[in-house]
Amino acid sequence: MALVGKRDGRNFGWGRQLSYAGPQALRDIYGGGHYSTVKTHSDRWQAFVRWCRSEDGPGVNDARQIDRQTLADYALHLRNLVEVGELAVATAQNCLSSVNRTMAALRGDQHVKLPSPSKALGMQRTIVRTTAPQGQDRQQVKCIAGILREIHPRAAAILLLARATGMRLREAVLADLIRLNREANQLGRINIQEGTKGGRRGATASRWIEVDEHILEALRYAKQVTPYGSRNLIASTETYISFQRDTIRPSRQLLKLHNLKGFHELRAAYACERYEKITGHLAPVFGVICGRPHRNIDRRARLQLSYELGHGRIDVASAYIGSVV
Template identity: 65%
Template sequence: MALVGRRDGRNFGYGRQLSYAGRQALEDLFAGGHFATVKAHSDRWQAFVRWCRSEDGAGYNDARQIDRQTLEDYVAYLRQQIQQGELCIATAQNRLSSVNRTLAALRGDQEVRVISPSRALGRQRSNVRSQAPDGQNHQQVQRVLQVLLEQEYERVAAIVLLARATGMRLREAILADLPRLHHEAKHLGRINIQDGTKGGRSGASAPRWIIANEQVNAALRLASEASPPGSHNLLARGESYAVFLNQIVLPSREILHEHGLKGFHELRAAYACERYEQLTGHAAPVHGGKGYRFDANLDQQARRQISLELGHNRVDVISAYIGGRT
């Protein structure tokens, strides 16, 4: 959306409300695309706006009033939230990063920003999972599926089951070539995740083979049933990925939250924890498993295998899914 007023007007020309202005500036910055990124930044910006309007905040409703002192006060507030256990360090850093991005979009420069969110908060974020992921319990997943199907979110139900059964990312589940995966499952007994992968990791150079067990086959059947007529994946013909996220996936997230699932990524972590136990015979570290103490080589081999299955090329990333070794 174009500026609604002059660039030097209230909220730098993006309207009278600070919350609205931030969202519109982000949409302009990303030229109407990258819907999930805009949504994430916008949600964190709203948290900043709520703080601004609170008793602890600056009381501003115009981005032109926000200066470095405002941001320092917000950093102090976030630091206090962390110390009280109300906020984790990663969430706080993400909020500061999104405030930086949104202010830059509004202002058209980077004159007012938090130079280093991690340094400002005084702590380094940890990429080691310390809490067990949602979706480990298959009965919980089945309850979510039932509600999604009852409310005619068949395609979202398929995404949930694919993510839990194969460790697919959201984009990978949506864009999966279902006829090819069915053929591989039937004739090879395994499937190769190649569509919608991150960072160009596809093809023979980056195979991601997953054993086609009963759970995987059930996920593929549900996805095929949910796939629109004439489509090879979960998108209808002529339907864009962004529109599908906006009109179908986003509204369904409330159902996930109501049933104890923070998001689709948690299902990838649940898959990883289950695979670790299958490969080592020990519970994942985040579940209190100490297998790495008994057989460090087996632990490393399992992490390497899970890394391949999740589409990563670094074993250390797996600690974000299953926990660390301490």
């Protein structure tokens, strides 16, 4: 992407509107690629812009007027949202990190940033799961899926895919079901690629999962409810956003009515089940005092889970299965 104006002009030359300039600068710094990362940072930047224009914000529309105090005030705003339960600590930290990244892209330097989002918020995010995940009981999940089939059959497919494979919601929605069914039948394993987080896809970011009867069943059903002419669960007349609005949101309410927090909870259920299969022991989150696996076996299991869930760090596994004290 090229500069819209002069480098020393409004929004450092990226456009007259703060909301437009941020995404433009991000696309440039990522070389026109990394679409998912750019989209994520841009969405969080728009939230910052809305705050800037609100009564509580500084009322600026030019990145040249944003200084460290502006960012500190925004951190205080996010902290207040966390304290009243409207925002998670992790989400608030991510918002500040994205603002830091976007400001650096706009300015071309690191002079205006919050060095530590966690310190700015005065809060630490919790990444270790301490409660057993819902959705462990496959029969319960099948019952919920049966109810969903009558109202939102594609949401039922997402539910089954998430529990069987540990897919994220977006991954299940955008998965190439024709390819996955072919891989499952011919290779006995599937490679999760579409909808992955942070642009992790392709030959250099393979994510193969061994197939079992639960995965085969979930894939068969998902293929049955795939809209005509589509390779995934979104019809040609829909967008991802409209699908979320019309299908995912109403389905979430039904999940909660049946004691399931949401689709993401099933990733943790999958992880705990896989941990037990790999180690022969229950996941630490279940609070088992005796019979723990050797630390080398535990580490090997966490590495495998990190790979299967599409993360690049072993420590992330603790958010799904808990930590050994």
